[in-house]
Amino acid sequence: MNGFSVVFAKEIIDNLRDRRTLISSFSVSILGPIFFVGLMVFVMERALGESDSATEFAVVGAQYAPQLISYLEQQNTNITRVEADDPRDLVMGGAHQLVLVINPDYAERYQRGNINTLMLVHDSSELSSGRRNLAQLRGYISQYGRIIGNLRLWLRGLDPSIATPITTQELDVASPAARALTILASLPYFMVLVVFMGGFYLAIDTTAGEREHGSMEPLLTQPIARSELVMGKVAATSVFGLLSLLVFLISLYIAVPFVPFERVGMALEITMTQLLEILVLSTPLIVFAAALLTVVASFAKSYKEAQTYLTIVVLVPTLPLILAQLMNVETTLRIMVVPSLSQATLMSDIIKGETVAPLHMLTSMATTLVYASVLAWLAVLLYRRERILG
Amino acid sequence: MIEVIELKKSYGEVEAVRGISFGAQDGRITALLGPNGAGKSTTLRILSTVAEPDAGSARVAGVEVTADPMAVRKQIGVLPHNSGLYQRLTGIENIRYFGRLQNIAPAALNQRIDALVEQLDMQEFCKRRTAGFSQGQKIKVALARALIHDPQHVILDEPTNGLDVMATRALRDIIMRLKQAGKCVLFSSHIMQEVDALCDDVVVIGSGEVKFDGTINALREYAGTEDLEEAFVQMAGLGEPL
Numbered sequence: 150m151n152g153f154s155v156v157f158a159k160e161i162i163d164n165l166r167d168r169r170t171l172i173s174s175f176s177v178s179i180l181g182p183i184f185f186v187g188l189m190v191f192v193m194e195r196a197l198g199e200s201d202s203a204t205e206f207a208v209v210g211a212q213y214a215p216q217l218i219s220y221l222e223q224q225n226t227n228i229t230r231v232e233a234d235d236p237r238d239l240v241m242g243g244a245h246q247l248v249l250v251i252n253p254d255y256a257e258r259y260q261r262g263n264i265n266t267l268m269l270v271h272d273s274s275e276l277s278s279g280r281r282n283l284a285q286l287r288g289y290i291s292q293y294g295r296i297i298g299n300l301r302l303w304l305r306g307l308d309p310s311i312a313t314p315i316t317t318q319e320l321d322v323a324s325p326a327a328r329a330l331t332i333l334a335s336l337p338y339f340m341v342l343v344v345f346m347g348g349f350y351l352a353i354d355t356t357a358g359e360r361e362h363g364s365m366e367p368l369l370t371q372p373i374a375r376s377e378l379v380m381g382k383v384a385a386t387s388v389f390g391l392l393s394l395l396v397f398l399i400s401l402y403i404a405v406p407f408v409p410f411e412r413v414g415m416a417l418e419i420t421m422t423q424l425l426e427i428l429v430l431s432t433p434l435i436v437f438a439a440a441l442l443t444v445v446a447s448f449a450k451s452y453k454e455a456q457t458y459l460t461i462v463v464l465v466p467t468l469p470l471i472l473a474q475l476m477n478v479e480t481t482l483r484i485m486v487v488p489s490l491s492q493a494t495l496m497s498d499i500i501k502g503e504t505v506a507p508l509h510m511l512t513s514m515a516t517t518l519v520y521a522s523v524l525a526w527l528a529v530l531l532y533r534r535e536r537i538l539g
Numbered sequence: 540m541i542e543v544i545e546l547k548k549s550y551g552e553v554e555a556v557r558g559i560s561f562g563a564q565d566g567r568i569t570a571l572l573g574p575n576g577a578g579k580s581t582t583l584r585i586l587s588t589v590a591e592p593d594a595g596s597a598r599v600a601g602v603e604v605t606a607d608p609m610a611v612r613k614q615i616g617v618l619p620h621n622s623g624l625y626q627r628l629t630g631i632e633n634i635r636y637f638g639r640l641q642n643i644a645p646a647a648l649n650q651r652i653d654a655l656v657e658q659l660d661m662q663e664f665c666k667r668r669t670a671g672f673s674q675g676q677k678i679k680v681a682l683a684r685a686l687i688h689d690p691q692h693v694i695l696d697e698p699t700n701g702l703d704v705m706a707t708r709a710l711r712d713i714i715m716r717l718k719q720a721g722k723c724v725l726f727s728s729h730i731m732q733e734v735d736a737l738c739d740d741v742v743v744i745g746s747g748e749v750k751f752d753g754t755i756n757a758l759r760e761y762a763g764t765e766d767l768e769e770a771f772v773q774m775a776g777l778g779e780p781l
Contacts, residue, residue, distance in 0.1 A: 155639040159628075163627050166627040166628075167627060362623060362625070362626070363622070364624065364625055366587075366589055366617075366620075367684070368640075369588070369589045371641065372609050372610075372613045535589060
């Protein structure tokens with residue numbers, strides 16, 4: 150074991166002195182949670198702001214329909230009275246986003262019981278807030294129309310319900326809390342990414358980098374088993390992956406209380422126990438990542454080539470997680486044998502505060518550890534070949 | 540003692556070594572002399588246990604390199620083609636790393652490092668990181684690293700490459716001292732004057748084959764000329780029309 154610990158210690162010290170390694174290992178870990186919390190706060194503020202805000206629009210010819218206007222004013226609206234020859238100019242010129250046009254013959258038609266057509270001038274290529282105003286105003290007007298229609302039926306001794314055989318009712322569950330949860334679901338993706346990024350440069354530096362600097366050959370003339378040499382390197386790479394995740398979790402722990410969850414009626418607390426669970430769950434994945442990166446980097450002839458290969462390698466286990474998150478993958482035993490996906494699914498459950506089945510957790514850890522061992526063994530085989538010298 | 544018998548090694552289509560045989564004795568300095576691409580480095584790499592021969596035998600202190608590479612690695616000190624130091628480690632740390640890999644006890648290791656720092660005159664720079672070292676400083680550190688376990692066999696691959704006059708002289712002194720200590724020194728070179736100044740025995744290699752094996756004086760006689768450079772050119776087959 151002497152060789153293992155000597156190589157391990159050397160790689161750790163050597164890489165702690167490398168600014169490039171440190172930046173790539175820890176920048177995502179530190180900035181990730183800060184970015185994440187910022188995004189949460191932004192989305193929540195927006196969601197809260199929207200549901201409270203009044204419907205804004207301008208009215209041309211308000212004097213022709215005083216009752217309608219007074220009804221609209223009683224709703225959550227903000228009405229501007231304007232005069233214009235062509236109401237289209239108001240919208241196209243950008244003075245107003247939405248204009249309601251009431252014709253001078255409104256009262257006359259109303260008296261006669263004819264249909265009154267009100268024009269809503271808007272620009273559908275405009276932003277979502279304009280569209281929301283339109284939908285709300287449309288709703289208010291048709292509501293008003295229904296009230297008038299119902300009154301007319303009553304006056305004629307008819308039950309208004311005969312005119313509305315079918316109605317719909319909407320229940321929008323996309324509360325601000327739900328939106329926040331969507332963002333929360335991206336956390337596992339970040340955590341897996343951090344695990345891979347932590348060991349990224351170490352895996353290159355200890356393999357392709359060592360070869361490029363010409364230190365690989367003298368190293369291989371030392372009386373140390375290739376297995377110990379490779380394990381020392383993989384272990385050092387793992388430690389950086391672990392540190393990277395640890396920094397991420399600590400950063401998250403500090404940043405999350407800044408999110409105003411209580412304002413959307415949600416209680417999310419990330420406890421030390423949860424973080425510890427995530428850390429334990431991720432350990433096999435950390436070793437897996439280190440071994441995978443080391444094997445692939447060993448094939449590269451130069452530092453640059455290794456960088457290219459590893460960038461692709463990091464995408465393979467992380468990108469599908471975004472898809473899995475959209476598809477809302479269920480936590481099943483079958484999923485647990487897939488490295489990276491199993492950890493992401495379990496992390497997601499842990500963050501939501503759901504209890505994780507020990508069988509699931511054990512399966513995920515055990516299978517990933519098996520894959521990690523196979524990869525590490527492959528790395529040892531690679532180092533036994535003289536081709537490793539390039 | 541180093542023995543090489545009918546050694547062969549190809550890289551793909553290229554036959555780098557085509558049946559080389561020679562010996563290097565303890566207490567003597569043996570040079571592998573030959574032009575670039577003659578097969579010197581390949582032979583030395585096989586002796587250093589980092590490359591495997593296709594055929595033939597290479598023995599260090601009677602141990603076959605392919606049979607027990609671990610035992611051989613404890614018996615040899617290797618100075619590779621380029622120094623191959625870790626730039627973010629100091630000179631001392633570079634040396635200590637290999638000392639630990641050789642499993643030398645900490646106290647003995649510190650003593651040994653102090654002795655080498657003095658012998659190689661490295662006091663001024665050995666505690667700095669090697670990133671900005673001159674070629675001479677790098678070679679010194681790499682040599683100290685190769686000698687940390689006091690190996691009986693020292694293999695040097697073109698050690699004077701890129702060294703200035705003073706550094707070359709310092710290196711020669713060190714090699715002479717190794718000889719006086721009874722070590723078996725084997726080094727490769729393509730520079731005649733250097734071989735003339737240092738070596739007891741010369742093995743001339745050309746196109747992967749041994750062209751001459753004997754003492755410096757025998758080489759002069761064999762070639763029939765006092766001019767060593769001329770002798771070398773003839774031996775290595777460089778004089779033949781292309």
